[in-house]
Amino acid sequence: MPSDTDERALARDFDLRHLTPAFHADPYPVYRALRTHEPVRRMPDGSLFLTRYRDVQAVYRDPKTFSSDKTVEFRPKYGESPLYEHHTTSLVFNDPPLHTRVRKLIAGALTARAIAAMEPGLIRLVDSLLDAAAERGEIDLIGEFASAIPVEVIGNLLDVPHDERAPLRAWSLAILGALEPVLTEAQLERGNRAVTAFVSYLKGLVAARRRTPGDPQHDVLTRLIEGERGGERLSEVELLQNCIFILNAGHETTTNLIGNGIVTLSEWPDARAALQREPDLIASAVEECLRFESSNQLGNRMTTADTDIGGIAVAKGTPVTLCIGAANRDPEQFAEPDRFDIRREPNRHLAFGFGIHQCAGLSLARLEARIAIGRFVQRFPAYRLSGEPVRGGRVRFRGYAAVSCQVR
Numbered sequence: 001m002p003s004d005t006d007e008r009a010l011a012r013d014f015d016l017r018h019l020t021p022a023f024h025a026d027p028y029p030v031y032r033a034l035r036t037h038e039p040v041r042r043m044p045d046g047s048l049f050l051t052r053y054r055d056v057q058a059v060y061r062d063p064k065t066f067s068s069d070k071t072v073e074f075r076p077k078y079g080e081s082p083l084y085e086h087h088t089t090s091l092v093f094n095d096p097p098l099h100t101r102v103r104k105l106i107a108g109a110l111t112a113r114a115i116a117a118m119e120p121g122l123i124r125l126v127d128s129l130l131d132a133a134a135e136r137g138e139i140d141l142i143g144e145f146a147s148a149i150p151v152e153v154i155g156n157l158l159d160v161p162h163d164e165r166a167p168l169r170a171w172s173l174a175i176l177g178a179l180e181p182v183l184t185e186a187q188l189e190r191g192n193r194a195v196t197a198f199v200s201y202l203k204g205l206v207a208a209r210r211r212t213p214g215d216p217q218h219d220v221l222t223r224l225i226e227g228e229r230g231g232e233r234l235s236e237v238e239l240l241q242n243c244i245f246i247l248n249a250g251h252e253t254t255t256n257l258i259g260n261g262i263v264t265l266s267e268w269p270d271a272r273a274a275l276q277r278e279p280d281l282i283a284s285a286v287e288e289c290l291r292f293e294s295s296n297q298l299g300n301r302m303t304t305a306d307t308d309i310g311g312i313a314v315a316k317g318t319p320v321t322l323c324i325g326a327a328n329r330d331p332e333q334f335a336e337p338d339r340f341d342i343r344r345e346p347n348r349h350l351a352f353g354f355g356i357h358q359c360a361g362l363s364l365a366r367l368e369a370r371i372a373i374g375r376f377v378q379r380f381p382a383y384r385l386s387g388e389p390v391r392g393g394r395v396r397f398r399g400y401a402a403v404s405c406q407v408r
Contacts, residue, residue, distance in 0.1 A: 007033035015044055016181040024391055031326035040310045047319035051326035053333040055310045059301055059322055060354035066301035066320060068357060069095050073302055073319060082195035083178050089238055090245035102242050106360050109220040115363050122371050125152055130379045133407050141403035146258035149372055154250040158221045158243060159214055171198045172251045179396055202240050220246060254365045256295035256399030261373045263403060264293055266385055268340040275342060276381050282374035285342035286366055291349035292340050297325035298396045324350050380407040
């Protein structure tokens with residue numbers, strides 16, 4: 001545990017634009033220092049960085065004062081580019097009324113009944129991946145398991161032909177990678193190329209679906225094309241960019257949830273043994289994975305009026321970063337927050353956000369994680385990591401690029 005002096009220095013020196021390898025490996029000592037000494041941290045660029053649960057939740061509760069719209073904030077970052085068009089049109093970076101229209105259409109295809117209908121196919125997919133791992137005796141938890149599951153699930157939701165799914169993960173990684181606080185020219189170029197290629201592909205897919213519509217109760221793309229009965233329809237740009245958003249939102253965070261969960265269980269053998277003895281603990285285990293190693297670590301808002309956060313005056317037009325990863329380790333909200341406890345109750349984490357912008361696909365993500373993590377742990381009770389897991393190298397989306405694992 002760092003001394004009080006060391007913690008004050010960690011908080012004082014923190015800058016999202018200059019992060020160390022040690023921070024990427026384990027950001028939680030820095031988050032603890034910020035929560036203790038500078039919970040509303042004024043960054044060198046004038047933005048604010050929030051680490052307390054109560055402050056993060058308060059911002060989520062007030063979407064009028066704390067806007068998700070990024071048309072102004074992203075202009076200097078992306079200029080007039082495919083990335084700018086995508087990130088300023090997609091659901092997550094918009095306020096009502098666009099946010100309301102798109103979310104309603106997506107949520108209508110993700111009802112409890114629709115998600116329950118996906119479970120048998122999801123079990124078959126997971127078991128086929130586990131069968132392949134059993135034959136080899138080893139597996140890359142990310143490339144051969146965690147990432148394969150959401151790509152198939154989202155591919156099915158949009159009814160993307162199986163032989164056309166190969167580029168989806170690479171496109172998603174490039175586009176989401178461009179959301180990092182600091183970007184290289186190469187990252188910007190990859191992100192813009194990915195949006196352009198993805199839009200080009202989707203135009204053909206949308207044209208085919210217009211000719212032959214699917215069932216709007218299950219096919220999200222058909223639902224987005226047709227819009228609400230008697231209501232507004234999305235423009236072509238809104239339609240295409242929100243199809244990209246659906247893949248991105250449902251892919252990388254769920255990949256990280258599954259990968260982070262299996263790695264964390266390997267690091268906490270008592271929790272792993274308890275889950276193997278009591279498989280019914282999988283639901284609460286997934287919630288603890290979401291809290292303990294939140295897949296999405298950061299959110300962003302912009303103040304639309306003068307306000308205050310945690311008693312500190314904040315001017316209109318101030319960018320605010322919500323540190324979900326820090327809020328989910330706040331001792332004011334969670335007893336022993338740095339302990340991985342799969343029986344934790346209550347567990348009101350913010351991994352899916354909160355309020356009107358809470359993740360529309362949270363029930364689907366939970367189902368994928370319960371089946372993937374639960375069946376992996378039961379199938380391979382003696383699994384062990386071989387070598388050091390390779391981190392994804394990003395601060396916003398916390399996960400791994402590769403994790404070698406022996407299963408026999």
